[in-house]
Amino acid sequence: xxILFSPSEAKFKGGELVSIVKENYxxxxxxxxxxxxxxxxxEYVLSASNDELIALFGTKKQEVIEHxxxxxxxxxxxxxxxxYDGVAYDYLNYGTLSKKEQTYIDKSVIIFSNLFGAVYAGDxxxxxxxxxxxxxxxxxxxxxxxxxxxxxxxxxLLQKEEYLDLRAxxxxxxxKPTSPYTTLKFLKEGKVVSHWAKAYRGVVLxxxxxxxxxxxxxxxxxxxxxxxxxxxxLKGFHREIIYDIKEK
Numbered sequence: 087x088x089i090l091f092s093p094s095e096a097k098f099k100g101g102e103l104v105s106i107v108k109e110n111y112x113x114x115x116x117x118x119x120x121x122x123x124x125x126x127x128x129e130y131v132l133s134a135s136n137d138e139l140i141a142l143f144g145t146k147k148q149e150v151i152e153h154x155x156x157x158x159x160x161x162x163x164x165x166x167x168x169x170y171d172g173v174a175y176d177y178l179n180y181g182t183l184s185k186k187e188q189t190y191i192d193k194s195v196i197i198f199s200n201l202f203g204a205v206y207a208g209d210x211x212x213x214x215x216x217x218x219x220x221x222x223x224x225x226x227x228x229x230x231x232x233x234x235x236x237x238x239x240x241x242x243l244l245q246k247e248e249y250l251d252l253r254a255x256x257x258x259x260x261x262k263p264t265s266p267y268t269t270l271k272f273l274k275e276g277k278v279v280s281h282w283a284k285a286y287r288g289v290v291l292x293x294x295x296x297x298x299x300x301x302x303x304x305x306x307x308x309x310x311x312x313x314x315x316x317x318x319x320l321k322g323f324h325r326e327i328i329y330d331i332k333e334k
Contacts, residue, residue: 087300088249089195089291091207092257094172095144097214101162101169110211112196112204119235120203123228127201127215128158130223144218154216161214166197167207169214173281177288187295195291196240198257203232204240219256229259237261248302250294252287266323268302273316274331282331286313 104110106124108117131154134142139151163169167180180191192208199205200217217228245265252270270290272283290310299305302325306318312333319326 087194087302087305088244088247089294090249090251090253090257090261091195091197091287091291092174092252092254093197093199094170094175095219096171097169097216098164098171099214101164101214104163104211106159106163106211106213111202111209112206113236113239116236116239119231123203123223123226123231124158124201126226127217127223131155132157142218142221142223143216144221145216150216154214158213158215163211163213165192165207166199166205166209166212167191167195169212170197173284174288174291177285178292179288183292183295186298190295190298191291194295198232198253198260200228203228203236203260229256232260233262241265250302250305252291254284263324266325268305268325268327271326271328272313272331273328274333279331286329286331289313 106121108114111117111120113120130142131139136151139155140146143151143154145151178191180188183191189208192206195207196204197207199212200219201215202212205212217223220229222228240261241264244263244267249267250270251263251267270287272279272286274282289312293308293310294305297304297308299308306327310329312331313329314332315327316330317328319328
């Protein structure tokens with residue numbers, strides 16, 4: 087079973103100098119396209135005006151702009167899952183999982199990076215970049231670029247697997263499912279929630295890894311603390327599980 091997951095705007099700094107080469111990423115046959123986007127970003131960052139960088143990075147803080155206005159190919163890198171910070175990743179708490187559970191995450195979770203596109207959680211070589219969600223690099227839309235060039239290989243992989251789509255809605259712009267898949271919705275006191283949705287995506291992913299879930303059927307009967315299934319909606323090949331959050 088595969089799990090599709092969102093990245094996070096927040097990232098941990100530092101890392102090691104692992105090269106950005108095709109051997110370090112899923113779909114090495116498409117590395118030239120991935121590299122095309124990263125090079126475009128790098129060239130833009132090194133030549134853009136301050137106002138253009140404010141728009142690209144989504145911040146006016148000059149110290150942040152200076153931090154990211156560097157050659158990405160000379161930046162230290164981390165394993166993908168260890169680069170991202172943020173609410174969902176806090177609740178996943180990858181570092182406290184067992185080696186077996188971490189390996190499950192590394193090989194089963196596909197994260198949709200705003201800059202690098204679809205990558206395995208265990209892929210190496212992710213630098214500390216900054217790119218505001220939905221922001222074009224010059225005239226190029228990252229989500230449209232990756233949807234065009236990566237949808238076929240993602241479809242080829244996912245059609246062979248059951249998969250759970252835990253992404254935020256924006257990331258369907260990178261890849262829209264074309265085969266049976268399952269999504270989750272979280273309600274608190276009858277209302278859809280955003281912060282808690284991020285948190286419980288992390289909680290769910292942690293539980294899935296701890297229980298070594300291999301099928302959607304196994305997932306459906308898995309107990310998750312503070313969550314209670316309210317309804318399951320089937321529309322074509324899309325299953326949506328609606329949870330009530332029982333946490334006080």
